[in-house]
Amino acid sequence: MIRWAAVPEMGKQAMNRDAGEVKNGSMQARVIAEMRRRIIDGDVAPGASLSETVLADEFGVSRTPVREALKQLQTEGLVEIRPRVGTFVTTPSRREITELFEMKELIEGAAARLLAQRGRVPEIDSLERNLREADAAVEQDDRERYAALVQEFHDLLIAGSDNSKLQAHYRILMNQLAYSRLVNTSLSQPGRASQSDREHHLVLELILEKDGDSAERVMREHVRASRRALLAGLPVDGRRASAKPKPGLAGS
């Protein structure tokens, strides 16, 4: 599974190190990467308290780099710092999830349009290979493999937009959604996998025809469909998929 290792900044350079391990000597960079991974993967529960002291103790560093790391994660929307109270893992409300999906629809649609305008680029080849493998996965009813391929399809689309700003904003959105975990929920709906596969084929077909308008429109419809499938398989409270709904939480 392709996972963008980190979103250190939205500035100029995208990936100074060629992916993989963030061996960036900086302590806080390691803390940021690890904490982000924990939140996105659900290793820490939404709403959980993140104490500076215990994190500093755990990582073997002082409180300063931990503090700066948490501050950055706050700007990414992954944690919430309540002054003089504590730092907590954010829990997107149902409304926020809807907003995030609106943004997802927007950005992925635009990426499809931009890719269509670019003509034959290497990402197109990767997308074709991806769909061939996805067809096989659907055929074999290998949902886990298909989920990974779906993730890759969308990642390739975004990369194919050739717009670094679009890519940066997209990563932040996906992190806030913890999308990699949500995909499985979406695909658990009966028939969704094959339907999704067909929609992917249609989008790529329109891209190959250089029909940017249609590619964008169909891609948007695809995102809406995937959102419907996702929300249908989600508990009504609309919290993150990590379960363990807190009872005492004040209603939205």
Added chain:
Amino acid sequence: MIRWAAVPEMGKQAMNRDAGEVKNGSMQARVIAEMRRRIIDGDVAPGASLSETVLADEFGVSRTPVREALKQLQTEGLVEIRPRVGTFVTTPSRREITELFEMKELIEGAAARLLAQRGRVPEIDSLERNLREADAAVEQDDRERYAALVQEFHDLLIAGSDNSKLQAHYRILMNQLAYSRLVNTSLSQPGRASQSDREHHLVLELILEKDGDSAERVMREHVRASRRALLAGLPVDGRRASAKPKPGLAGS
């Protein structure tokens, strides 16, 4: 010493994303707001070095809150921190400006669509008032006033989308573009103001007709037109608007 105390009002509105009502009286919040204002308003030159120590001295605080403030501005894309070297105000390249405008087109178009879908909301009234005043400003050839109204028009549109994530991402984009300064360059093109005013009228008209598709399409065209007008008045090297129009304009 205590120069910031002499600054009358550093930030009219908090701009804390994620609906944080944090009226953070903390030092670093003040430093963040003030430094952001300076960069966006151009009080500090692009590429300029921002030393932690001199800023700390100037704000009358220690290096720690300054350091954390700069770190946040980095995630917003306003400064670049080179480890062990220094912090510098970012200078968007021409390519990045193009990418930012693509995102602007995207988001404002979506905002127009979303607003059209919402029906009659208070923002609509504000937009109608805004256009009445804009008509008057164009009539009187008051470019400065019209620039302010253009800014308000776009802000109202974004606010009318009723999508907090969209608003947050939009603000980051506009900050990176230092758009408030660019508007003047764009409007310096002959006939651009009245043209822009007509486009605004058309967009609002389509919104009132609840024609989201057309509103989005026209809004996108409007953004592209404004971008063309802007780039036509910008020096070829594509740096920030330091107002030094070179005659030899590369074709585009």
Added chain:
DNA sequence: TCAAGCCCTCTTGCATGGCACAGGACCCTA
């Protein structure tokens, strides 16, 4: 005069400690 290497200064990165405030447990009183 020019070039190369060394050193010195300036920069950020991190550790540590004190401080003020929020929240809850506890105690005192009625």
Added chain:
DNA sequence: TAGGGTCCTGTGCCATGCAAGAGGGCTTGA
């Protein structure tokens, strides 16, 4: 027992000190 006030603990916030790396200037040699 119930209510209210107080203290204690935990938290983030900030100041300060030390260390390491990067860059430029200076010296020295050819």
